[in-house]
Amino acid sequence: MKIKLPISSTARYVVSTLQEAGFEAYIVGGAIRDLLLERPPKDFDIGCSATPEEVRQVFGRRNARIIGKRFRLTHVTWKGELFEVSTFRKAPVEAGHNERTLANEEELPENLIVSDNSWGTAVEDAWRRDFTVNALFYDPVREELYDHTGMGLEDIKSKTVRAIGEPALRFEEDPVRMLRALKLVGQFDFTLDSKTENALFASLELLKHASSSRLALELEKIFGSSYADRHLRAFHDYGLLEYFLPELYKAWGTPPMERALALLYERNCRLDEGRYRNSVSLAMACTALPFVEELLNVAPGEPIPAKKSGSAINQVLEKIFLPQHMMIRLTLSAERVLAQQVIFDKGQCPRELYTSRSYPNSRELKIIRTAVDGGDPEKTDREWPLPQTAKSKEDHRPGKKPRRRKNRKPKQEQSDIQQ
Numbered sequence: 314m315k316i317k318l319p320i321s322s323t324a325r326y327v328v329s330t331l332q333e334a335g336f337e338a339y340i341v342g343g344a345i346r347d348l349l350l351e352r353p354p355k356d357f358d359i360g361c362s363a364t365p366e367e368v369r370q371v372f373g374r375r376n377a378r379i380i381g382k383r384f385r386l387t388h389v390t391w392k393g394e395l396f397e398v399s400t401f402r403k404a405p406v407e408a409g410h411n412e413r414t415l416a417n418e419e420e421l422p423e424n425l426i427v428s429d430n431s432w433g434t435a436v437e438d439a440w441r442r443d444f445t446v447n448a449l450f451y452d453p454v455r456e457e458l459y460d461h462t463g464m465g466l467e468d469i470k471s472k473t474v475r476a477i478g479e480p481a482l483r484f485e486e487d488p489v490r491m492l493r494a495l496k497l498v499g500q501f502d503f504t505l506d507s508k509t510e511n512a513l514f515a516s517l518e519l520l521k522h523a524s525s526s527r528l529a530l531e532l533e534k535i536f537g538s539s540y541a542d543r544h545l546r547a548f549h550d551y552g553l554l555e556y557f558l559p560e561l562y563k564a565w566g567t568p569p570m571e572r573a574l575a576l577l578y579e580r581n582c583r584l585d586e587g588r589y590r591n592s593v594s595l596a597m598a599c600t601a602l603p604f605v606e607e608l609l610n611v612a613p614g615e616p617i618p619a620k621k622s623g624s625a626i627n628q629v630l631e632k633i634f635l636p637q638h639m640m641i642r643l644t645l646s647a648e649r650v651l652a653q654q655v656i657f658d659k660g661q662c663p664r665e666l667y668t669s670r671s672y673p674n675s676r677e678l679k680i681i682r683t684a685v686d687g688g689d690p691e692k693t694d695r696e697w698p699l700p701q702t703a704k705s706k707e708d709h710r711p712g713k714k715p716r717r718r719k720n721r722k723p724k725q726e727q728s729d730i731q732q
């Protein structure tokens with residue numbers, strides 16, 4: 314189908330360079346889905362017939378780096394933008410029975426994929442993708458859209474998440490797909506088609522077989538988006554939260570959990586409004602704060618005391634995010650942001666505080682808390698010194714007070730994420 318989609322000129326350049334070198338190449342996956350939904354894509358993934366080594370030859374060693382083991386692909390950097398360039402694959406039919414000898418075979422589901430590196434054609438590549446809405450290919454040079462499964466465009470229109478192939482098998486092959494399905498529900502208000510939904514309900518327990526590093530990556534993406542609260546709600550509604558973040562599942566419906574969702578929502582609004590930068594550890598701190606308050610017997614809105622706060626913060630973060638999922642560097646960063654709330658609540662602003670690296674995030678959390686607790690966030694914003702570093706100054710945009718939209722659309726996401 315002929316269609317003109319607003320693709321970044323750099324992404325178009327990467328695709329056309331591959332085509333001129335004699336390969337087939339398209340923009341694939343989430344970017345096309347987002348553009349058809351009239352949302353700005355956060356990045357452009359590229360699918361092509363070139364192998365990772367060939368991609369590296371085309372762009373040179375300095376611009377192209379091969380990464381991954383289970384799923385090998387090439388990171389191409391061009392004009393400061395990063396592109397994930399993957400080679401067309403076919404469905405791993407013999408889901409690696411031979412390749413699984415190193416793993417503990419008895420405990421793994423029979424069809425779990427442990428390697429996905431068999432090259433294929435563009436059509437085969439579309440069919441091995443997770444959902445029809447994620448399997449659209451776009452050639453930005455010819456301005457041609459390809460819907461190889463024949464259902465992607467329709468499913469975008471009706472906002473339906475439909476697994477490609479047999480849903481139960483697709484979830485068994487890779488349980489992370491369940492999480493990905495529900496992210497579409499949380500982010501875009503999609504609904505699952507009935508077969509996909511039934512298979513998901515029947516497969517939830519398989520999530521414990523998913524690799525913890527992949528779950529960590531997904532979790533980082535979730536907290537690095539402005540939809541974290543909506544994603545958590547979708548995970549809860551479909552029963553996945555119990556297997557993904559069991560502590561939050563246990564707390565669901567309690568006042569601290571409601572407060573965590575409110576803090577996350579406020580953080581997400583401020584992110585979408587461009588009032589503060591994207592920070593995964595800030596989102597983690599928002600989620601953890603009410604549970605720290607609970608442990609310390611502090612009512613919401615009351616100052617956090619210094620006494621015992623360090624161990625309470627530690628305990629809560631570990632319970633919610635570690636050891637299974639969250640990256641240690643992010644947890645440590647969230648820990649510092651929470652610990653600094655004690656100093657804010659004392660009303661002091663020692664030099665060590667506002668010159669510390671965590672200060673911008675800590676200050677932002679203080680503003681978010683003030684807003685959620687019914688105070689005057691603008692006053693808090695004025696009272697506390699602006700972050701000192703050039704980076705933080707640039708991130709913080711005082712005086713800008715855009716109106717809050719009801720149906721928020723993403724403004725910035727992954728590409729902007731910082732600790």
Ligand code: ATP
Nearest residue numbers: 341342343344358441442443447448487489490534
């Ligand atoms: P976003 O990047 O906005 O979170 P996305 O769909 O682009 O969403 P990526 O992780 O960037 O997610 O993956 C790019 C594409 O790769 C997907 O759109 C999908 O076609 C395919 N894909 C990703 N993960 C899987 C998976 N587990 N199984 C099958 N296909 C997948």
Ligand code: MG
Nearest residue numbers: 342343344358
């Ligand atoms: Mg993507």
